[in-house]
Amino acid sequence: MNTLFLFVTYFALFIHVAMMAIAVWRVWRGENVIDRILGLELSSTLLLAILVLISLIFQSNVFIDVALALAALGFISTLALARFVVREQMY
């Protein structure tokens, strides 16, 4: 059971890293500025998922704290970028 648990967790970690590469590619080749901000927000969420999976692998408490700070920072930064794009008319 423990081996199956570790296998599933490592497989999910691999899938999340691959999807984060797709999100970073979307930031690089986006259609417009909102598309790139969406890629940044998605990569932040996927990094949070990666931290949760690392916390599952190591059975450790520290990475949940890092994920908490990252969730708050990603929320504030996405709101600030959206307000900035509307206010400054840059696209």
Added chain:
Amino acid sequence: MSNIAQGLAILFIIGGTFFSVVGVVGLVRFPDIFTRLHATGKVGIFGVVLLLIAVAISTPLGWGKALILILLLVISGPVTASALASAAYRIGIRPVSAVQDDLQQTIKKP
């Protein structure tokens, strides 16, 4: 750690990974920004929350921080999606296959 909790954690990890894959496939395949926002909301709400439930039931650190993080994600996901959609409409991006656009009469052009 018991066997039943570990089996439930495996099920929750598989479910969360499935929802994340669905969201990223929607990000790649959908035509415009509003449908992409609809797809990527699933990564924040379902994917990470199911992984956090797996953390809470299988590791010895318990429900406290996991519940705080779930609450933060559930509050912040719709707010960011709504802010990004509003910003996209205000800088002039329109939905691709919209039949009727009622917001165009009410909103003030920037």
